[in-house]
Amino acid sequence: MGAPIPRFLPCGDTAVTVEFGTEIDDGLNALCLVFDAALAEAAIPGVIETLPTYRSVLVQVDPLVIDMPAFETRVHEILAGLATDGRPPRRWIIPVVYGGEFGIDLEDVARSHGLTTEEIIRRHSSRTYRVAMLGFLPGFCYLSGADPSIALPRRTSPRLKTPAGTVSIGGVQALFASVEAPSGWHLLGRTPVRNFMPDRDPVFLVGAGDEVVFRPIPAADWDALDAAAAAGEPVAELVAA
Known part of the structure; x- marks a missing residue:
């Protein structure tokens, strides 16, 4: 190249x-x-x-x-001597519970765009995202490929604490978080996937250059998947490598 x-x-x-x-x-x-x-x-x-x-x-x-x-x-x-890396990216299917206590900004985002919450979920979960980098804190996935039609500037008043696993948007970027942290992004949902577990091999599940697709799941599935993830199971599905 x-x-x-x-x-x-x-x-x-x-x-x-x-x-x-x-x-x-x-x-x-x-x-x-x-x-x-x-x-x-x-x-x-x-x-x-x-x-x-x-x-x-x-x-x-x-x-x-x-x-x-x-x-x-x-x-x-x-x-x-640099050559283009021709290897296909890994693709992960990440389960997400949208809205309610899991995505407290979903309704505000929908209202800001004059859309229903169902349409915001559809547009957000119909994209294939690319993990551009891990940053801010261990395992935080910064994603390119967000739908510009649902983009919003970051919040004017950042929250001091947001849960691990938050799935959010900020400006033209999307995020799949890993640990509890402050955030000025808009929280659309939450995934039970632990992208960072220091005692697991691999420590980071999803890495830079991978692809991510979010799959909406009902809130009733959360407890079982969260328990499995806490026990070290990936929960995310690897569909390409």
Whole structure:
């Protein structure tokens, strides 16, 4: 692929952001993920950890092992040989209880767009989302591919606490949360899926580059699925790999 020329943005003396663009764009994000994988495969001495985002990759380095000019040279070498990853993405079916106590903003979102709650659910659950990155807290899935017809700016008054598993929208983005946390997003529903469990293998179930489809389920199914998820079962269905 023809990779754009990156910008190298120092983050203190032990990290650097390799930035490929300034927009939220699936193409840029795909480049970040492929570059991140190639960087890991290169096993450059002094590179400690990487974190891909929508449009950049944060790289933690040991400056006593590799200096910035040498690191930048290696990055350009990797980019010159970078090839498109042809592997199909994994696709997960994520069960969601919409509305009521599980999605306390669903009615407000519907009212804001002059739609019924059923139509909001239909539009939200009919999309195939792409996991652009994990961020904010462990296992939080930031999703591209949201329906612009139901987009809303984030809340003017963020909540100090929202439950683990919230499924929400904010601006043109969608989110599948992992742990209890503050949020200014609009909560449409909740899933019993635990995307982050530190004692489970794998620790993260759904990862960057995967696809997600939300499947509405009745509130009556919640207790059984939540108990299964708490016991370590995926609950989410993997339908492609």
